[in-house]
């Protein structure tokens with residue numbers, strides 16, 4: 001008898017558990033958009049090149065178009081719909097609005113999720129491709145515009161809102177530092 005090509009999985013999306021019966025080839029992006037109704041993550045290229053589909057997987061950013069839903073069975077997923085807290089935009093979202101970090105908004109869900117993941121990676125001490133000193137005991141490099149540009153280089157914006165996006169991320173990082 002032929003083996004089943006479908007699987008039953010559970011995805012915890014923005015705190016709500018979804019039980020799904022999915023084709024084993026279904027991407028996380030399609031499962032989110034079409035099976036759970038989270039259309040925040042966008043399908044730009046569907047091949048890992050634009051970042052519009054970025055979500056947080058157990059707190060770390062991934063491109064959901066290159067992630068199979070069956071591979072993340074049981075995981076916690078945060079989409080852009082889950083970034084606000086009790087109806088309040090989080091500081092990063094507020095900075096995007098105040099500093100014009102978006103124009104058409106198509107890339108914005110991916111930019112926001114990617115920026116949240118990026119700030120967490122930086123806080124955890126992960127270096128980037130432009131971090132000069134990557135030795136284990138090097139002091140953490142301050143988050144500057146070059147670091148933000150590099151760390152968000154996987155998220156494309158056809159409107160060219162990059163300068164405002166970088167400013168919004170830097171302002172958020174500075175505010176979080178002040179808040180401790």
Ligand code: FES
Nearest residue numbers: 045046048051065
């Ligand atoms: S849609 Fe996933 S990277 Fe472009």
Ligand code: FES
Nearest residue numbers: 103107157158159
């Ligand atoms: S705001 Fe339009 S693609 Fe980025």
